[in-house]
Amino acid sequence: MAIREQVQTALGTLPGAEKKVAHAFLANYPSIGLSTIAELAGLAGTSAPTVLRFVARLGFDSYPDFQRVLRNDVQAQLMSPLERARSTGPVPDNPALKASFASIASNLEATLKAVPESEFEAACDLLSDHKSACHFLGGRFTDSIAAYMAAHLRIIRPNVRHFDGQTSTWRDQLLDVRPGDVAVLFDIRRYQSDLVRLGELLVERKARILLITDPWLSPIARSARVVLPCVVDANRTWDSSITLMAVAEALIDRVSRAQSEAARARMQALEDIHWNNLPGR
Amino acid sequence: MAIREQVQTALGTLPGAEKKVAHAFLANYPSIGLSTIAELAGLAGTSAPTVLRFVARLGFDSYPDFQRVLRNDVQAQLMSPLERARSTGPVPDNPALKASFASIASNLEATLKAVPESEFEAACDLLSDHKSACHFLGGRFTDSIAAYMAAHLRIIRPNVRHFDGQTSTWRDQLLDVRPGDVAVLFDIRRYQSDLVRLGELLVERKARILLITDPWLSPIARSARVVLPCVVDANRTWDSSITLMAVAEALIDRVSRAQSEAARARMQALEDIHWNNLPGR
DNA sequence: TCCAATATGTAATAAAAATTACAGGATTGA
DNA sequence: TCAATCCTGTAATTTTTATTACATATTGGA
Structure with missing residues (x-):
């Protein structure tokens, strides 16, 4: 109590x-x-x-x-989101969607201020290095953003992987991580101890960590090469992840533009794979 | 400061x-x-x-x-938890992130205009009906948003499911959909034929479809009870999904507030489950 | 390479805060 | 009404914490 x-x-x-x-x-x-x-x-x-x-x-x-x-x-x-539920004021008069979007815009503004350009560019450099693989993983709610970012990045560069399945298989998947590889981790409060532990193991394997987190900084920040803090509050009982997704999209866009030639070739190759015309469909 | x-x-x-x-x-x-x-x-x-x-x-x-x-x-x-997000410092010069965020803000503004309040409220009504289950699924890039929304909604109401695994198992999972259930589908261009087909099958089973799509409307719109069009342009080679996620979060927030008592009870019950203290950890 | 400026940690000192001893007042029950 | 118990504030003492002095290390520029 x-x-x-x-x-x-x-x-x-x-x-x-x-x-x-x-x-x-x-x-x-x-x-x-x-x-x-x-x-x-x-x-x-x-x-x-x-x-x-x-x-x-x-x-x-x-x-x-x-x-x-x-x-x-x-x-x-x-x-604790629960506590904020207790302390949250009355629902505003504005339509729900308008209020929600205003909050998101505010978070985006704050995030723009919180992310130094040097850190953002350093993150793009990490993601643009085709010689090493990129591994993605997030926490309980943010892993869907990790999956989303991996799915997009996979289209414009090679060697993109997303840790999947139960947390118990993460250790197995670590075997595929080589020194110099980039690990993109998403972790907002409440920070997951298994994810923090994986970060430690990744650093032990000499992977370079790009951490996308909240302003209070996940413990993974200690081991990360680049940290991008995203404002997550939304006057709600839980944290908004819009800004993390926005930063993810901005990174994808920036990397895509930086190597538009290679990205186009890869997208063309993808279109040349006529998937839906397989026999039996 | x-x-x-x-x-x-x-x-x-x-x-x-x-x-x-x-x-x-x-x-x-x-x-x-x-x-x-x-x-x-x-x-x-x-x-x-x-x-x-x-x-x-x-x-x-x-x-x-x-x-x-x-x-x-x-x-x-x-x-004042909300105040935390409102930083007052000057905006640093971060052209790539700034441009990306400006585009997102523009999409949010346009989406606000595109989504009628009546449709938004109707969507909330569907999601607030605890007697029927909620099933979630998205396309190639939007399924991560479906997973995200399901993960959050699961905290504040019962009977939330997310179609998972290979598309070949979707047919099996259809067996769990009952008449009156709500299916939340995310589909933006390029629309997926297997997802469109699933929509048809869902309607055959008398499920009620909430479709979150782009302004050109996925073919699933024909069968959907509620359609929420989200502006996805980002001046890029692919579509931004931020507005779909923003709408998802707005729905979660709205439903959460509408039944704050039940939501709080469920969140409390969740916190009472002390997961990390299991033996062997 | 050398020197000056800055940064840093250790140890000692000063100051502040926590705790204890003690005496007086209030309350309750016989 | 009286005695025992509990409550309370003041002052002294102890302990803890903050601050300063000083020596060493590091860094950058000439």
Whole structure:
């Protein structure tokens, strides 16, 4: 149970001075609880030992102990879609689609500011290197974008692969990754530990990682050669992935234009494969 | 400017050890910045004086001063999640990304005009009907959007399925479609004949089709109950699918808000399933 | 190659914060 | 009414944290 709920539950059983502390804490959650004992006591109109008795009654060994848990709560709340559902305001008067698109436009604007050109160009350089293979993978919701990007990139350059199947087969598929290969990973909060682990293994195999993530940066950022942070908030109970897809499309477009001759040849070769005229169809 | 944006902006100009501190701070925002100098220094692999130099370079008089502002940032962020996305810094010159995003914004604007509110609401009604199942499928490039939408919708309502595997198994999977079920199909040019055929078979089984397509309308439009045309032009050799994904997200959001109580209950139930704590992991 | 400027970590010191000791007041039950 | 228990704030003490001094390493320019 998060501290805020714990305090709300305990309110009725607290002695007078401790109840004052509880009210001050809830009214100024979470910042006052992350400040000093003296500040909370002062705001509540009580004393430092009263604050210490208050946190002891909640089951904490010390005030630093209490603050450690509170920091964890806050971290989780900034990440949890559920919490945002609780705190989201009323539905706007505008038609739903208009509001949604406005939010997307805002995210695109913010993402444009967040992605340095040097990083974007470095990403294009990685993707334009035909000598090495490109491997794609994403998380629970973003893997569909990885698949989408791989499907498009496969048309304009060779050696494009998408990790597929269960996470248990990722290890097998690692065998096909060679030193110098490029791994394009999509990971937004909540970051997947199996994906983070795979990133570590990819670096061990000397693959170069291009990470497309959110502004809080997946742990994979530590090992990535290039990191593209995309703004994902959408005033919703979950994160929008539009900006990741937009960045993916921009990369595809940029790489396609940079080597239009080779891309055209490959597309022509693809059209020359008359698939639907196979016997039995 | 919030501290996080301030740090992101300053990243490029920081000396090596301070850059480590910045990365550690951003990667563990906000909790590590609310802890001690020693904890942040340890996580970054640097020293306490380096952390002090880092906050001084950002313009703070002391570490408590830095923490005071950070607490205020966190308080504001918990109150207004939407505000987080709205950055105020100047737009860097990133021509390729800027052009790509401008094209997307233009497509979004055009799509907003192309989709009647009555059709959008009708689509939401279809998706909100919990008595019947929802089946998802897309074409060569759009199936990843179908998968994405199914993955999200599955969180807020029951009986969501995504046709998977080879096209040869679609016929088998048709057996699970009941009269009254909703089929959400994504099809943009070039329209796939096997997907068009499946649409016909779905209607034969009395399924209700929601089609998300381009302005020229896939042949499936003939059999669809609701058609949402999305502008896909991107001045490229292939079509952008951003607007289809944007419409998908708008539908998810709308359905989620319309039944926020049931959606919250389902999300809570999902969080109660502690997956990663299974034995053997 | 050398020197000056900058960056960095260790150790010591200063300051701040947390905790404890203690005394007085309030409340409750016999 | 009285005694026991609980609650509370002040002040002192202890502990923790922040800051500074200093020496060494690194980097860049002449």
